[in-house]
Amino acid sequence: FTAPISVVFSLLCLYIVNLLKVLHNSLSYRLKVAIKKGELVAYYQPIIDAQTGYIVGAEALVRWFKPDGTIEPPGRFIQILEESELINELTLQLLRNIPVDLVDVLKESPNFRCSINLVPQHLESADFSDQLILLAEQGFPCHQLAIEITERYPLKNLRQARINVDKMKALGVCIELDDAGTGYGGASYLQELNIDVMKIDKLFVDTLIISPDRTQVLDANIQMALTLGMQIIAEGVEASSQSKTLLDKGVRFQQGFLFAKPLSAVEFVAFWHESYQAHDKSDSTDIPSL
């Protein structure tokens, strides 16, 4: 009697697994079509120098403009792209759009940098850095680009990653460690990959409000970055008290809903113009660069 039950159970599991595969494939197929049709576009979140209020950069964050009129954030689909070749197509498309979307900003503000999120496969094969070299030859402003390497995933081939990072650095690209302190890389990535900027994850920025007496990890991260001569960007700054405390701790560059949410390209450029005009240009030499 038990044998048939286990057979039925196995068949049921197989059925469920296949059903999940079909659903997964159909989403990845829809994403492939969406990339071709240009439905995946970048929103840009400002990065602010909290000391002067200047916008020093932006992070490109993908959004899916679905045919039904809704806008989907990356949380529900980015992993599917990241697990396939599709992420290469998406990243290149976002990259090519940066000089178009931000043309005025990049021209008027030579120190402004826009960052883009990469995954390990971009670093572990030469394809991405080679594409970037091609783009640079066509006039892409690499000195106004930053790449974000996340700590969420392990890098299997650190040596190859370093070779590609060096190629990008030679083009003037700034190298940032994203989600710092949350994942695999830790201190080893910082030196092995010759990181220029540490992006301190929201998790640690949150401790300033949730448990202000337990900010040792935040402080240690800041100290490590400063000791290694890196710039720091604090992510997920939502309250002015957080911003102020971070500034006191030496973290000038900040990103978060306190300043702005990720904005469409048109909104971002308007936001930038407004902020740029509000500032006295005579002290423009004081604008720090990322």
Ligand code: C2E
């Ligand atoms: P991330 O790179 O760490 O980006 C920061 C995320 O935090 C963004 O979420 C941003 O909207 C959000 N955020 C910024 N400030 C605040 C704040 O003050 N409060 C809160 N609650 N959230 C804040 P988003 O746009 O949903 O992106 C989520 C993640 O998806 C990104 O995390 C990144 O890992 C990934 N992602 C986004 N765009 C791309 C892309 O083009 N390529 C790749 N590979 N990954 C991407």
Ligand code: MG
């Ligand atoms: Mg990022």
Ligand code: MG
């Ligand atoms: Mg981040």
Ligand code: MG
């Ligand atoms: Mg993050």
